[in-house]
Amino acid sequence: MNIYDIAELAGVSIATVSRVVNDSPRVSEKTKRKVRSVMEEYGYTPNVFARGLGLDSMKTIGILCPDISDAYMATAVAHLESRLHEHGYDCILCCSGFEQSVKEKYVSLLLAKRIDALIMVGSTYAGSGEEESRTRYVREGAKQVPIFLINGYLDCENVYCAYVDDYQATYDVTVQMIRSGRRRILFLCDSHSYSAAQKLAGYESALKSQGLPVLGDLKLYVKNRIHTVRDILLERRDLSFDSVVATDDGLAVGAIKYANSKLLKIPEDLCITGFNNSSLSVCSDPELSSIDNRVEELCNITVGNMMKILHGEGGEVSRNSRIPCRLEKRCTTDF
Amino acid sequence: MNIYDIAELAGVSIATVSRVVNDSPRVSEKTKRKVRSVMEEYGYTPNVFARGLGLDSMKTIGILCPDISDAYMATAVAHLESRLHEHGYDCILCCSGFEQSVKEKYVSLLLAKRIDALIMVGSTYAGSGEEESRTRYVREGAKQVPIFLINGYLDCENVYCAYVDDYQATYDVTVQMIRSGRRRILFLCDSHSYSAAQKLAGYESALKSQGLPVLGDLKLYVKNRIHTVRDILLERRDLSFDSVVATDDGLAVGAIKYANSKLLKIPEDLCITGFNNSSLSVCSDPELSSIDNRVEELCNITVGNMMKILHGEGGEVSRNSRIPCRLEKRCTTDF
DNA sequence: GAGAAAAGTGTAAGCGCTTACTTCGGGCGC
DNA sequence: GCGCCCGAAGTAAGCGCTTACACTTTTCTC
Secondary structure (H helix, E strand, O other): OOHHHHHHHHOOOHHHHHHHHOOOOOOOHHHHHHHHHHHHHHOOOOOHHHHHHHHOOOOEEEEEEOOOOOHHHHHHHHHHHHHHHHOOOEEEEEEOOOOHHHHHHHHHHHHHOOOOEEEEEOOOOOOOHHHHHHHHHHHHHOOOOOEEEEOOOOOOOOEEEEEEOHHHHHHHHHHHHHHOOOOOEEEEEOOOOHHHHHHHHHHHHHHHHOOOOOOHHHEEEOOOOHHHHHHHHHHOOOOOOOEEEEOOHHHHHHHHHHHHHOOOOOOOOOEEEEEEOOOHHHHOOOOOEEEEOOHHHHHHHHHHHHHHHHOOOOOOOOOEEEEOOOEEOOOOOOO | OOHHHHHHHHOOOHHHHHHHHOOOOOOOHHHHHHHHHHHHHHOOOOOHHHHHHHHOOOOEEEEEEOOOOOHHHHHHHHHHHHHHHHOOOEEEEEEOOOOHHHHHHHHHHHHHOOOOEEEEEOOOOOOOHHHHHHHHHHHHHOOOOOEEEEOOOOOOOOEEEEEEOHHHHHHHHHHHHHHOOOOOEEEEEOOOOHHHHHHHHHHHHHHHHOOOOOOHHHEEEOOOOHHHHHHHHHHOOOOOOOEEEEOOHHHHHHHHHHHHHOOOOOOOOOEEEEEEOOOHHHHOOOOOEEEEOOHHHHHHHHHHHHHHHHOOOOOOOOOEEEEOOOEEOOOOOOO
16 A cells, blocks of 8 residues: 555545645645545555655654663653654664773664764763773764764763763762761762762762871772672771762662661661662662752653754753752762 | 666666666676666666555555654664664654554555555553454554564554563563562553553552452552652652662662662662663663563564565464563662 | 687666646737 | 636656666586
8 A cells, every 4th residue: 555556545645645744835725635635544554765765864763771760760651752753753662781882883884774863871071081992982073963962971972961960969969978977989880971970979079078088998999799799898898988979779789788687777887878869769668868860850851862963953952951950869978 | 767777878778787786687687787887987876766666565654653762662773673674674763752643644644655564663552342443543544565563563464563572571580589578569551551551450469379469559550750769659658669660770770779869778778670671771770671672583573574575485483472571680679 | 610609798677756837818909 | 709828737858776677798518
């Protein structure tokens, strides 16, 4: 069933059918009704390939995300998908894992699909020149379609970033911990991403601003698995700390498990904050105070910017949207 | 940059370029090398639309999933995506929510995109005739492309189901609870899906098989939010129970929260099982014993079947794959 | 070394749609 | 009543690719 069949059945030309499909004003209402009823009757849907061939747009957005089973990214994808559908766009999802080469492969694959834009969730890049080669594929891709980073940063033409102010949030939380009397604050982290670096910088500035030393052994990098974190903390008898600033909820829950198994009181003996305010944070016991990462807002900003750009409407679009975020207080903090 | 440009630059015909792109054995290695180097040099990627037009397949699978931010579905989508990519297929993801009409809309949207097959994650249907009208869109869709249900069931030509034996798993767990001395087992559930019905049936059969009465007030349907579950249980003073069989981990964690806030000992005073063995189950305290839903296997079965069908290879494909599953024991059970 | 088979390459006809350009026909002014 | 104009519909030329079929080399075979 193609446009020729419909044209024949409706007694018009294929051009007219095409115009009806695209709701062109150049067709009379009467003809539209006639054609539409035939389309309805025979359940005709235009072939997207043929259409894309002509229009060179498939109203499809590529989403690249390292790990969709991660709660934070899943939430982001869910929001993005829903917003984009509202604007008539579909999503092709690719889960790349964290490996550079795989990401590169997927990006070129998505570009080959003639996507209208690309969103990269949680792909974090350092802004510095050292990362030049690792970000080349993004810069290259941006020559073909606009690229949007969610919680990532890259200074490049046609790359638009929306991210949360990790630095400030971590700074604030650390300062509050110090003011409430903590002196040995463990920085618990699982990666060396740009975002992680920002959090570390916030942590260190806070220590300095309050006249506390920055100690190397209070920065701990571990794999983000609850039991792994717990076990490592239990093993590291040498480590002494009265509070934990974690860069992710999973890490923080690991710290809670550690405290629970050592029968430490939370927050009295150990004060803990997480990051992302994910479902884990209400699941643990005690419930975790966690910095909210405002995924929904980031997604809204991203889709808003994207629509402006794709449809050429509206004025300036900022390449760089940083939004503040702060601690959602629950039971693992006393400030 | 299209196939004509490449043909010209390589000094061959477009047919040859096309054959090189498709790695046809009918082109000599020498020519292939030549053409490939040109393609490489100019960064040529074939236009998928044009390709799809000719082949009538875009090597794309539609995935319909009610809620990607649900841990179980996210894991499923992650697996599916990775398996399908291995076979050279991409995924278009649609998050439909749980509403019938939205699902229907998305299915026709996906079909219009000329997907090669459709996977519906966690779309659960009763097999009985009463559901006739609610499943019509699936039956209709199946006339166009094969449809695969993951943890769903529908007896229909061209619809392939892979699901876990909810009935048996719930039966087994309930029997074990009874054998370990529990008498008042609360069935905690959040929906009336097919899967939920199976779990209920397992629970009831187990009670009967052990000579226990099936009591209406021990079946509780609540919204799947941890705090909501906790609060409802706290309010229902009239309810007396010594154990909980929950149809989802979130519900079970709610029950744990309830027990903790009433200072009940787990599992001595209250024995609890969850379903899905999600990340929540290792996060709670005590950690939750949960029935593993074997997402990964279900995804493998589904993709395996799909490839057989799409490529017409291999013999019979069962329309109905039910796999057993069982309790992953942690700290909320004593058997 | 001629003839046939095999291998490599080219030609051209679609695939289903969009759209610039063309045609048609009826209403209007004079 | 004639010519003009304008809205409505049609014609046909792509869009970039695949592939059946045709054609030209090469490689055997005897």
